[in-house]
């Protein structure tokens with residue numbers, strides 16, 4: 114689950130930085146019944162402002178009033194929603210950096226003593242992480258041990274456990 118907003122990966126025009134932090138503020142411009150809206154982000158190094166397009170020349174009537182209210186009110190939840198929206202990310206050619214912005218909740222340590230556990234992993238946001246890392250952290254093992262258990266067929270899943278995942282999956286672990 115997220116613990117804070119992820120950083121936005123984008124090259125700064127003013128310095129060499131490639132990370133921006135969402136400011137939590139929006140800018141809305143209305144012109145002849147057309148609306149533009151941007152999410153403002155600040156370079157983590159020099160503070161330069163970048164505008165991420167949220168709405169581009171949209172007819173006022175075609176926009177949900179609720180969304181306009183949230184944009185005008187700098188709704189804090191809206192920033193998180195928009196950053197997680199793949200359409201917004203594609204339109205602005207940005208990716209997210211989730212380093213240090215999420216945590217794993219295992220629901221307690223009881224599972225650590227069991228010989229066989231069936232685990233379902235639920236993502237509350239689509240955060241790309243290595244399942245090997247999640248399994249290691251959640252089961253109190255090193256990543257090398259998890260890799261070995263996978264090779265030995267003692268960690269079994271319907272999904273590929275190498276690489277990264279950002280959606281729910283299940284696995285079974287036999288010690």
Ligand SMILES: [Zn+2]
Nearest residue numbers: 125128156159
């Ligand atoms: Zn900069």
